[in-house]
Amino acid sequence: MKKIDLRSDTVTLPTEAMRQAMASAELGDDVYGEDPTVNRLEQLAAEKLGKEAALFVTSGTQGNQVAILTHARAGEEIILEADSHIFYYEAAAASALAGVQTRTLPGIRGAMEPQEVEKAIRGVDIHFPRTALICLENTHNRAGGAVLPPDYMRAIHEVATRKQVPVHLDGARVFNAAVALGIDVKEITRHVDTVQICFSKGLGAPVGSVLAGPQEFIDTARQWRKRLGGGMRQAGVLAAPAILALTEMVDRLAEDHDNAKRLARALADIKGLQVDPQTVETNIVIADVSGTGKSAVEILELLAEEGILAVDFGETLVRFVTHKDVSRFDIDEAITRIHRVIQGVA
Structure with missing residues (x-):
């Protein structure tokens, strides 16, 4: 994986x-x-x-x-x-x-x-x-x-x-x-x-x-x-x-922004996650996982088992950052795995 x-x-x-x-x-x-x-x-x-x-x-x-x-x-x-x-x-x-x-x-x-x-x-x-x-x-x-x-x-x-x-x-x-x-x-x-x-x-x-x-x-x-x-x-x-x-490398930053917005829109549709896609302007997405009943650290551990690495930004906040080494395909695959993890928790 x-x-x-x-x-x-x-x-x-x-x-x-x-x-x-x-x-x-x-x-x-x-x-x-x-x-x-x-x-x-x-x-x-x-x-x-x-x-x-x-x-x-x-x-x-x-x-x-x-x-x-x-x-x-x-x-x-x-x-x-x-x-x-x-x-x-x-x-x-x-x-x-x-x-x-x-x-x-x-x-x-x-x-x-x-x-x-x-x-x-x-x-x-x-x-x-x-x-x-x-x-x-x-x-x-x-x-x-x-x-x-x-x-x-x-x-x-x-x-x-x-x-x-x-x-x-x-x-x-x-x-x-x-x-x-x-x-x-x-x-x-x-x-x-x-x-x-x-x-x-x-x-x-x-x-x-x-x-x-x-x-x-x-x-x-x-x-x-x-x-x-x-x-x-x-x-x-x-x-x-x-x-x-x-x-x-400057102009290609727009790709990271597009990927972040794509990720944010998808996460906003996952029950248990709270994300406001309208606030995503660049390459950082912050998701509130409190709706899962688990802490950010607990969710991160489950995501890591699915090969998704992110960081906690507070007790119930998880930060995802897009960059040049994460492709559009990777974003779509990440969305699938994150959905699987959150669905499993629910």
Whole structure:
């Protein structure tokens, strides 16, 4: 029985073209700024994101944390949505590494209200920490791959500009957002000061992310990357597939979105599952299994026996993520197996 892995788009394997690019990449020492493939990737990423410069980092988490370290100082405060990846899934790195206080605000499908963000920005008072940064996430993972549209991004940035607070975007899946909206990614990233994008999710590269922003910011960020042990040497072997991720893998994200919507519509018709297909905008589907009388973990164990891999997103929530290594045929087969499992439970 073939396993159908819907745990995450991080499980994607590099394409054959990526493997060949890794084998033939032109190399140098990136810490000395001498790896031509890394330099080419950073220049390409900066251009695509509409920023002055970019920095190749090992992961999305490292990119986000380097951004926080560069923007903020110990004892300051950053504002972010309560279910954001930076707050929820990065092991409290913002406090452990940067020494900053996180101030979380509830969001609606990952979007904090601009008025509430403005209220949360600290005034000048010796009792208060300085608000150093506002962080956004687009698409928003725990909101089911929800897209934050450009008008919303603009509204947050206008608040931040008035208050002289920079905005950082955790854009690990920002190309999913751009494809879903049918716009150039720069229409999103123009409303933030810095942005992190991930190559090893839907774009299919094996490793790496990029942090982009003003040249002076990136110069400082490069030292923070070094302090975190992220200064790589002949890193062109990793940058080469990331270049292909940017140039060849973006448009095909629409296939993942179509597959996710197909999956969501089918799951919504299975008695015992609660799924709202209208909320599925990109490649993430969240199903409530409470109607089965079992927990998410129990359902996942039964699904695994049928070769379907997914993850729990709460006591009764299961997350499915589509990606390039799951075909339309795989989705239809997954639907059949999931239906069999839920029917058996009922």
